[in-house]
Amino acid sequence: MTTLTTREAIGLVLAEEMTRDPKVVYLGETIRDIGATGASRGLFDQFGPARIIETPVSENGFFGAALGLALSGFSPVIEIYSADFALIVANEIINDFPKWRQQQRHYGPLPVTIRGWMGASGGLGPEHSQCMEAYFHHAPGLTVIAPGTMTDMAGLLRSAIRSSDPVLFLEHRRIYEMSGVYPANADYCIEIGCGEIIRDGIDITMVAWSHMRHVALEAAQNLENESISVEVIDPKTIKPMDYSLIAASVEKTGRLIVIEESPLTGSIGGEIVARMVEGVDRGMVATRVAMPDMIHPYSASMEKQILPDSDLVIKASKKLINSRAIGAITKNPFL
Amino acid sequence: MEEKYQMPGFSKELQEQFDSIYLDTDGYKKIFQIMNLSRAFDRECNRILKQGKMVPHFHSGIGQEALMVASVFPLRTTDQIIYTHRGYGHLLAKGVSILEIVLDTFMKAGGTNYGLGGNMHVTRPDLGIPGREGVFGTRFGIAAGIALAAQLNNSDQVTLCFYGEAAGARGILYESLNMAVLWKLPVVFIAENNGWSFSSKTKWLFPQSRMSRVWRGFDIPVVEFDGNDVEATYSAVSQAINLAREGNGPSVIEGITYRVDPHIWYDDAHYQSNDEISLWESRDPIEIARQKLIERSVDPVTLDQIVDLAFNQVCDAFEIAENSPEATWNDSKLAVI
Numbered sequence: 001m002t003t004l005t006t007r008e009a010i011g012l013v014l015a016e017e018m019t020r021d022p023k024v025v026y027l028g029e030t031i032r033d034i035g036a037t038g039a040s041r042g043l044f045d046q047f048g049p050a051r052i053i054e055t056p057v058s059e060n061g062f063f064g065a066a067l068g069l070a071l072s073g074f075s076p077v078i079e080i081y082s083a084d085f086a087l088i089v090a091n092e093i094i095n096d097f098p099k100w101r102q103q104q105r106h107y108g109p110l111p112v113t114i115r116g117w118m119g120a121s122g123g124l125g126p127e128h129s130q131c132m133e134a135y136f137h138h139a140p141g142l143t144v145i146a147p148g149t150m151t152d153m154a155g156l157l158r159s160a161i162r163s164s165d166p167v168l169f170l171e172h173r174r175i176y177e178m179s180g181v182y183p184a185n186a187d188y189c190i191e192i193g194c195g196e197i198i199r200d201g202i203d204i205t206m207v208a209w210s211h212m213r214h215v216a217l218e219a220a221q222n223l224e225n226e227s228i229s230v231e232v233i234d235p236k237t238i239k240p241m242d243y244s245l246i247a248a249s250v251e252k253t254g255r256l257i258v259i260e261e262s263p264l265t266g267s268i269g270g271e272i273v274a275r276m277v278e279g280v281d282r283g284m285v286a287t288r289v290a291m292p293d294m295i296h297p298y299s300a301s302m303e304k305q306i307l308p309d310s311d312l313v314i315k316a317s318k319k320l321i322n323s324r325a326i327g328a329i330t331k332n333p334f335l
Numbered sequence: 336m337e338e339k340y341q342m343p344g345f346s347k348e349l350q351e352q353f354d355s356i357y358l359d360t361d362g363y364k365k366i367f368q369i370m371n372l373s374r375a376f377d378r379e380c381n382r383i384l385k386q387g388k389m390v391p392h393f394h395s396g397i398g399q400e401a402l403m404v405a406s407v408f409p410l411r412t413t414d415q416i417i418y419t420h421r422g423y424g425h426l427l428a429k430g431v432s433i434l435e436i437v438l439d440t441f442m443k444a445g446g447t448n449y450g451l452g453g454n455m456h457v458t459r460p461d462l463g464i465p466g467r468e469g470v471f472g473t474r475f476g477i478a479a480g481i482a483l484a485a486q487l488n489n490s491d492q493v494t495l496c497f498y499g500e501a502a503g504a505r506g507i508l509y510e511s512l513n514m515a516v517l518w519k520l521p522v523v524f525i526a527e528n529n530g531w532s533f534s535s536k537t538k539w540l541f542p543q544s545r546m547s548r549v550w551r552g553f554d555i556p557v558v559e560f561d562g563n564d565v566e567a568t569y570s571a572v573s574q575a576i577n578l579a580r581e582g583n584g585p586s587v588i589e590g591i592t593y594r595v596d597p598h599i600w601y602d603d604a605h606y607q608s609n610d611e612i613s614l615w616e617s618r619d620p621i622e623i624a625r626q627k628l629i630e631r632s633v634d635p636v637t638l639d640q641i642v643d644l645a646f647n648q649v650c651d652a653f654e655i656a657e658n659s660p661e662a663t664w665n666d667s668k669l670a671v672i
Binding site for chain 1: 448451452456458460465466468469470472473474475476477478479480481482483484485487488506507510511513514517
């Protein structure tokens with residue numbers, strides 16, 4: 001039993017996958033040292049410059065190069081310095097990887113794994129704090145993953161690297177310092193597209209992923225003291241989303257809350273609620289807890305005033321349990 | 336008031352550096368044949384467009400055949416090309432059949448991409464044609480990546496990356512070239528300077544009307560050549576390919592040519608003057624090649640036969656395509672994600 005931080009686990013999965021498959025190469029900025037997230041510590045010494053390819057700050061250039069490598073039989077893993085910067089290469093991520101994959105799927109796989117850390121972690125400001133999954137889940141043909149624990153990071157990163165399709169792998173900064181037991185099996189994979197019921201309950205279904213999974217669990221534990229039984233689902237993969245798992249739970253509880261760190265408009269939660277309303281054959285009430293449609297401030301304390309937390313989730317749950325319809329719940333920092 | 340149009344000149348000094356690789360007459364004849372196939376395809380598309388039929392995404396390469404074909408001709412099958420959307424000579428020279436191009440153009444079953452990419456995304460990895468991006472620019476990164484793969488595999492494969500005025504103005508060329516120089520990648524970037532970017536003159540978009548000169552700062556070979564001359568093109572590109580294959584890294588070479596036809600079928604090319612077009616028609620690459628071959632004692636009758644054969648091959652391909660079924664989602668089932 002090895003206990004590792006998420007940072008260490010990601011580094012170890014990269015090392016194990018590069019050892020397993022000589023076609024796995026790693027590209028990114030500052031990765032010859034430790035990389036943006038610290039995950040690549042030691043990899044250059046272990047694998048050398050032909051496998052750990054430090055690039056200039058040229059995202060379009062090296063994302064394009066990753067496509068060229070994938071078309072040549074390699075399985076590139078590319079690190080984006082902060083997931084917010086994925087917007088620089090939205091053209092490659094949305095217009096090139098998935099469309100190339102469709103146009104020539106019959107010729108072979110297109111394994112490109114894009115990893116980047118994301119999310120609000122206390123005062124990094126508007127361009128280094130966003131959760132990026134909502135920007136990208138609209139793109140057909142792109143797999144988007146946002147795990148919430150060290151073990152899930154390990155199992156899903158391995159699956160992403162082994163996948164034949166382009167994958168956007170989003171790692172929340174707040175999960176980096178968390179620890180867990182590293183799976184001893186060097187082939188430990190979690191199936192892409194499979195969510196997990198991480199807490200059983202009968203009154204309310206909560207759906208939360210990435211860092212918000214922990215917020216939902218905390219709220220669920222508190223609500224138990226008030227005799228509200230909450231089922232918590234972590235979908236882990238954002239696209240394809242495990243809708244059938246969520247639907248089965250909502251059929252049981254009749255109540256749904258999706259908890260999301262991103263701004264409300266255009267959120268993943270909007271899509272989940274819509275699918276459940278469309279597909280669940282029973283009376284139900286649903287709402288969303290999210291960040292208001294605002295831009296992250298640099299001030300950490302002001303940031304806290306707009307991010308969803310367990311108190312907000314508890315408040316939403318109590319409202320939901322007694323309502324036939326409630327609006328989405330966000331914080332209002334101006335009160 | 337627009338100044339009178341002048342033909343672009345060439346730096347003699349720059350040209351002479353690259354006049355050293357000889358093209359033998361058999362090779363020249365082969366190039367002449369593929370140029371005629373490319374020309375015949377474009378003419379047939381123009382003809383049926385005039386009849387009011389659709390030719391989806393057709394971008395005529397008339398006038399640019401020498402540059403397209405003589406650049407690709409020196410390559411091996413395992414070498415890779417990233418082609419441009421204009422003209423089909425790159426593909427033909429790399430070994431794609433005229434029938435496949437016609438089938439892809441008309442979204443018929445049996446082409447290279449099952450109606451999912453049309454003639455804009457002709458793909459034959461087995462011939463060194465990995466496909467083409469839809470938003471011009473990623474090609475530079477892709478080319479660098481393919482060249483990096485060759486380097487990592489210790490292969491002597493070379494990648495040619497063709498580009499026009501549009502892609503060449505995007506910043507990713509700088510990013511990719513920087514990596515290619517830094518890592519000495521076996522890639523050749525070939526600028527196709529055809530005077531126009533849709534309705535914008537090249538001289539409105541690039542200093543001194545040249546797409547390559549800015550890259551001299553990388554201290555790599557940056558060369559301009561007469562892109563309407565088969566021998567000049569063959570020589571310049573061969574030299575750059577040899578440098579890349581021998582591990583000396585990338586070059587940027589620029590063929591000066593001219594887009595005789597409009598940008599695309601719906602374009603009336605009102606912005607292109609007749610003087611300009613007729614000046615360039617007098618430098619028609621196929622006519623120049625024909626004269627050169629006659630100077631090399633090739634029988635004009637043989638050349639006429641090559642022209643006729645190309646025309647017949649194109650007619651046959653169009654006829655087969657006409658009678659071929661449309662591509663459907665069921666044909667392309669494998670391609671659906």
